[in-house]
Amino acid sequence: MIFSVKYRYLYILLLSAYSFFNILFTEGYRLFGHAIQWYYLFSTLFILVVLIWESNHLLEINVAKLQRRVANKIHPLLLQFFLSIPFVIAISGLSALTIFKLMPDDNVSLFFNFKLSLGFTFRVNLFLNSINAIAFFINKYKESQLETEQLKKKTLEARFEALRNQINPHFLFNSLNVLSFLVYKDADTSSKFIEQLSKAYRYLLFHQDKRLVLLEEEMNFIHAYLFLIKIRFEENLKVKINIPKSYYQYYIPPATLQLLIENAIKHNIVSQRRPLSIEIKGHNMRLEVINNLQEKELKEPSTSVGLKNISLRYEFMTNEKVEVHKNAHTFSVHIPLIQLADK
Template identity: 50%
Template sequence: MFKIKYRYIFIFLLSLYSYVNILFTEGHKLFGFELNPFLFFSVLLIIVFLVWEVNRMLYALAFQIPLKKIHPLIILFLLSVGNVFLISALTTLAFNFYSSNYFNPIISFKLCLGFSFRVNLFLHCINAIYFFISQYKTAQLEAERLKKQNIEARFQTLRNQINPHFLFNSFNVLSTLVYKDADVSAKFIEQLSNVYRYILYNQDNKIVTIQDELAFIESYIYLLKIRFKDNIIIKKSIGAQVRDKYIAPAALQLLIENAIKHNVVSRAEPLNIRIYNSENHLVVENNIQLKEVKEESTGIGLRNIQERYDYLSADNPMVIEQTDIFKVKIPIIEVS
């Protein structure tokens, strides 16, 4: 606080307040001699200035003294007390030189000491408040920085991984296709490379356009259709007005994967997935037909999307589970 940019304005205002307060309470009459009003105000201004500026110079010293059990602000205050006594003594000598009717130097010294000490104590109280508020704000900023780093680390983890089961299953399908249909296997390889190209290309991007995400999803759906055939039905209905807006990369792919992981996908019970926009959200919904044996969670599904949106948007994804429908609403991000 002692180093603030406009400290001289505060010094002047504090001196003016003290001057008016002393005149109102007639405290100046306790000196026993008449003081020129301008001179009296100048003395108060000098006292406040010296108290403030010496504290400013002592501030760095107080934080360098290696006393771990004593807070630097307490050390600063103790150092400033000596300064207060010195200022009071010099002011008393000045009054003695100024006035020929100076009868009681002890009373005058006590008055100067009382004023200087009150100013010093007031400034230290304000400084302590300022210090701890600054510390609190710094701690908040540091916590926010660490939170951001944590989210970035989680973000990077997601970008650097794709469900190993998906990769394993894709290669299994490919190994079968190679012997059955060369054209389809070539198309499969092309679409698989598109999926990984998209993931690698966007590994440093926090958001992507919905249009790009949909193009990526087309390749991903092709791979799923080769694997599951008609056992999975995915329908998309995305309006043109939202395609140039943004979402988190691979969010739709994760939600489709999440639906497949937790539900039965068979000819008798085909899995129906719909992707559409509703107001300011993209919605991914599927019919609920849960597997009897649940797969072990990898931790890169719903929770990861929610954590990413904590960082990307003021709106959070919404999970809605009804009797036979499960849906997730992802906020659409607008960039101005």
């Protein structure tokens, strides 16, 4: 943590200077019992802070190994602090002995010098270990946040993959269901149906690993898809498309429009007496898929492939929301167009 920082000697100098001016301000030098030159005082404080800091630096390097030996039963911060105390005592004793030898004074005993040094070094050591503990827990908090974000990202990736994989089997099942009725009715139309089905499914397979596709590519797929469903519903289904060509350069999640069309068909009556009208139009950098509301009395069980799928996929990629509007006569879904940053 802090004992291994790049500019630690700058911090040592600042802490020494703070201690020096604090002693001058409080006239703490009087405790020595005699006058002491300021440079001796500052040098002594600086050396003591260096020794305390570097001893903790040495402990910090080896505390992980020591912790493994005690089977991780002691928190590394506590282990470091307790191990630093013998260093503090040794440094205080060395300091007191040095001062006693260099500046002998009959009025000041060796033990008194030792107590002064111990009081200072212990406070410095406690202060540094407290700051180290704060830095340790801040770092752990950041690591925890990063791990949470990474886990969240992996979870979202997995959910996104699951949502995307729901589309292809669902689409293929519906298409084959239509084809099973068609082959006995019209061989030529069946051939065209298979051709358009292969074109549509090729699009889904090719884009299954993509989060976004050009709207132009999506619309080419939609035209093939509309051919398939129009064979089944004939004039009972009317689809009108009015999207400005300038919108074709933007992006949407693949098969979004197909899911919305499928959702409208699934939940509404589609018959000769009550045809379903769907309009796809572009407005205000959004696509609007609107259908006349004529809900089925017996609703089909939901498979969560429709609106929920689309909303969740948009949540993964943009802050803009998918909007759903419903009144007595119409049901509409507004989806944002996405512009990539490098476009």
